[in-house]
Amino acid sequence: MEEFIRAGDLVFIWAPPKGDSFIIKATPGGRQDSRLGQLLHDDIIGMPFGSWAYTNMGKPFCLLRPNIQEYSRRVRRMTQILYPKDTGFILVSLNIGPGALVVECGTGSGGFTSVLAHFVGDAGRVVSYEKKEEYSLLARRNCEKWGVAHRVDFKIRDIAEGFDERGVDALFLDVPNPWDYLGRVKETLAPGNRLGILVPTVNQVEKTLDGLKDHFFFDAQVSEILLRYYKTNSRRIRPEDTMIGHTGYLVFASNVLGPPDLDPDGGDDPD
Amino acid sequence: MEEFIRAGDLVFIWAPPKGDSFIIKATPGGRQDSRLGQLLHDDIIGMPFGSWAYTNMGKPFCLLRPNIQEYSRRVRRMTQILYPKDTGFILVSLNIGPGALVVECGTGSGGFTSVLAHFVGDAGRVVSYEKKEEYSLLARRNCEKWGVAHRVDFKIRDIAEGFDERGVDALFLDVPNPWDYLGRVKETLAPGNRLGILVPTVNQVEKTLDGLKDHFFFDAQVSEILLRYYKTNSRRIRPEDTMIGHTGYLVFASNVLGPPDLDPDGGDDPD
Amino acid sequence: MEEFIRAGDLVFIWAPPKGDSFIIKATPGGRQDSRLGQLLHDDIIGMPFGSWAYTNMGKPFCLLRPNIQEYSRRVRRMTQILYPKDTGFILVSLNIGPGALVVECGTGSGGFTSVLAHFVGDAGRVVSYEKKEEYSLLARRNCEKWGVAHRVDFKIRDIAEGFDERGVDALFLDVPNPWDYLGRVKETLAPGNRLGILVPTVNQVEKTLDGLKDHFFFDAQVSEILLRYYKTNSRRIRPEDTMIGHTGYLVFASNVLGPPDLDPDGGDDPD
Amino acid sequence: MEEFIRAGDLVFIWAPPKGDSFIIKATPGGRQDSRLGQLLHDDIIGMPFGSWAYTNMGKPFCLLRPNIQEYSRRVRRMTQILYPKDTGFILVSLNIGPGALVVECGTGSGGFTSVLAHFVGDAGRVVSYEKKEEYSLLARRNCEKWGVAHRVDFKIRDIAEGFDERGVDALFLDVPNPWDYLGRVKETLAPGNRLGILVPTVNQVEKTLDGLKDHFFFDAQVSEILLRYYKTNSRRIRPEDTMIGHTGYLVFASNVLGPPDLDPDGGDDPD
Secondary structure (H helix, E strand, O other), rough: OOOOOOOEEEEEEEEEEOEEEEEEEEOOOOOEEEEOOOEEEEHHOEEOOOOOOEEOOOOOEEEEEEEHHHOOOOOOOOOOOOOHHHHHHHHOOOOOOOOEEEEOOOOOOHHHHHHHHHHHOOOEEEEEOOOHHHHHHHHHHHHHHHOOHHHHHOOOOOOOHOOOOOOEEEEEOOOOOOHHHHHHHHHHEEEOOEEEEEOHHHHHHHHHHHHHHHEEEEEEOOOOOOOEEEEEOOOOOOOOOOEEEOOEEEEEEEEEEOOOOOOOOOOOOOO | OOOOOOOOOEEEEOOOOOOEEEEEEEEOOEEEOOEEEEEEEEHOOOOEEEEEEOOOOOOOEEEEEOOOOHHHHHOOOOOOOOOOOHHHHHHHHOOOOOOOEEEEEEOOOOOOHHHHHHHHHHOOEEEEEEOOOOHHHHHHHHHHOOOOOHHHHEOOOOOHHOOHHHHOOEEEOOOOHHHHHHHHHHHEEEEEEEEEEEEOOOOHHHHHHHHHOOOOOOEEEEEEEEEEEEEOOOOOOOEEOOOEOOOOOEEEEOOOOOOOOOOOOOOOOOO | OOEEOOOOOOOEEEEEEOOEEEEEOOOOOOOEEEEOOEHHHHHOOOOOOOOOEEEEOEEEEEOOOOOHHHOOOOOOOOOOOOOHHHHHHHHHHHOOOOOOEEEEEEOOOEEEEEEHHHHHHOOOOOOEOOOOOOOHHHHHHHEEEEEEEEHHEEEOHHHHHHHOOEEEEEEEEEEOOHHHHHHHHHEEEEEEEEEEEEEEEHHHHHHHHHHHHHEEEEEEEEEEEEEEEEOOOOOOOOOOEEEEOOOEEEEEOOOOOOOOOOOOOOOOOOO | OOOOEEEOOOEEEEOOOOOOOEEEEEEOOOEEOOEEEEEEEEHHHOOOOOOEEEEOOOOEEEEEEOOOOHOOOOOOOOOOOOOHHHHHHHHHHHHOOOOOOOEEEEEOOHHHHHHHHHOOOOOOOEEEEEEEEEHHHHHHHHHHOOOOOOHHEEEOOOOHOOOOOOOOOEEEEEEHHHHHHHHHHHHHHEEEEEEEEOOOOHHHHHHHHHHHHHHEEHHHHEEEEEEEEEEEOOOOOOOOOOOOOOOOOOEEEEEOOOOOOOOOOOOOOOO
């Protein structure tokens, strides 16, 4: 059942004992430098996944399948990126899956664009808006490397001008002022579907919640995810000494056509 | 761009101000009871997603698209289920996406089976092993309700007898004693690919790590995810008073064909 | 080295296997009802601490020394109380110890007042302000029960009128609008000493930080503490399923006489 | 109400905008170097607490009262130290306060010894055991600097030989193998009183719990504390990007004279 590495394949190489690791594109004549020595791509090409290659210092790297978790957090970047702890939860919360039509803004370095494009499959589509051309171009290259750029429309535009799409399955905003675009979001996101937002500060959460209420988004949920890694020596199991303390707050809410007609006798204030 | 609810559609209904909510299958003549009154399915069918329906007490429910996050944590259950905070991270960590062939054990109530089947799409396949027939049957019904049962092979069998599949893209174990099946996992999971495991106790983490080392799984990662919800009144933003304190520890590791040939001069002990 | 329980002693009684527990004042003729049966105080008086007493159903309770952690979270209450996870950190952060003169507002149910009075000792003094007489009276009773009420001045007054004390060692505010009293705090807290504040929402943190800046408090620190309990079966160690997700944000800052004279050539903005 | 700094006083100096800070002993002729320039102690002596002093680069430091929280985490150290998040909770959990007789082992660098000696006051006593003389000497110097060494007996000894004290109010173990000393603890800790233990790994928690059960300690509690700091710009409130992910697990349990006589008809297994 072994599968052999071919030129052009992405390979996730990982070395004991410290976990030095890289995602490389196997390229004839290529090489990977590391503090454990130099690894020649020609020594990798033709080897089965799951086997070992050795540096010129005799140090072993195992040849693993890359995965979107490791890939998305290692993309070349010019911007802050979304972390796997958050991306996975966004996927399930926005119901993104094969065949979905998803809009995101901003593109940034394209780490999350890669994740979205991975999960919508060839039957789906991602439309990714970004004001800065250099970010969009970087993101395209990052998606190309993962082999999913063909599923993405990269649009270089300020979303204050609106989105081109209508009736989309899910929409994700990673911008500093999401509350300014909620009217545009309502034009674009299919009624009944969910919007996702990531903002780093609580002040932004406050403004976002006010905006969502004003624009008749309901079922707002605000959350944050803490991911805690453990040391893996089975005789000394304990959490890592330091951890990421914060990336951002996740806000989800559903697009509703308008406010309810309230029961004239009821005292409940919809919230 | 509105889409109208038809008989047979799943609908996620949500009511202010407390967020009472249900996922229902719109059925002519059906009704949903709640503490806010009775909602007739016939009042929902034909309405657009994103609009409101009213109970016999005049209370509004908005008619939302169901999503796999809300669905998976609301399935009818006989067993403990996986939570969305964990499922999303498993998806990205195991590189599960459209077209993947995934094996899981045990099926349990099928909440995670639904998630897997959702994300592999029609081009993918999930094989789900379970010893207890009643769990497997319940899981099938839960997958049917979400419309993805056709992507799943439900096998009622003890995996001590081994898995039928070979070269699978990802494998997930949610069993009390995963260390007992790691030899079987190695036969089944394609070399270079990742195994995921969920165990609730640290004692199980310890045995799992020892088993992974013995069976030449490398790049072991142990983590736990804490999801913290916030109250959504923008004038009084604060975390919820209580939260889920623990579901389980997530362990990921990669299937390697064997140990490396260590540099005879090197002192490093692969770990 | 055994010490025998006398009438009037507080006793912390604790029963296996579920940890049913109470803090009782041993009183001739008294009795404690529980779901494990009835315990007669007369069966406790004269027994050594660390021994067992039995209910009329034959169930054992061990007779332990009460401690301020268990006491402070079990006080009779009319208000939200401070939790031990927070009180301990406040003590060390505000340098409260034997001999300290501490002012707090509001008194509330007196759980934290008991803690403060415990730690300042007979050489110290706690002044506790509260607008509502019924809270203050309850707090006094809770401090009396712990034997420290003689160290406390209970003042029933709105602190908008100011504090009577000057040059105090530490000051703690647990009120909804601490920013309104910072001028009063400056009159009272010795220069160079620390103020502590607990507020439940992030909106209050925002206003508090602005107020602290306006009133020349420096070295502001904002934090929150998460306490996570574990199950104690050594074969199945794992965190408890649910935990307290939030009590409040702790803010500390130091009272400085005024702003610095900034270096006319320096560009730094003190923060 | 100002108080003036005298030679020999400890002063906590803190500088905007980044919070550069030091705890210094004001010494005629002394100076403090920092990246903001040099501060002469002679410019501090005679100034009031709460005022500002300036470096030779014209940068301001405010002159604050030191507190045990800042002190204990800044002691000169040769060993891992206890953090304020843990020390405060230990104090309230072990009922340490004015007049208490407390035993700890090991002394380490004396950060926690300083805290204990601070809180027991002149009426209390701390006995601190340590095998390594150099640690004990360092700890003594750290306690002297805080002015509390006269409340401490520093004993250089392996506690396998037992403790000298009997009937102590509280006992704290910060050693790698606490389970080996529980018999010795029972001789020393007054019946009915609490033992506290800090261990970094879950494997140690497991052995500790078994040992506690074998030695008839009851009411075992295992917990961990997470302290999360926030950025203090009121327009951009958010948790710090990184945080301490782990220091250790705290275990508390009460010393009971022996097992209960179980109800012959009862099926409960004390736990």
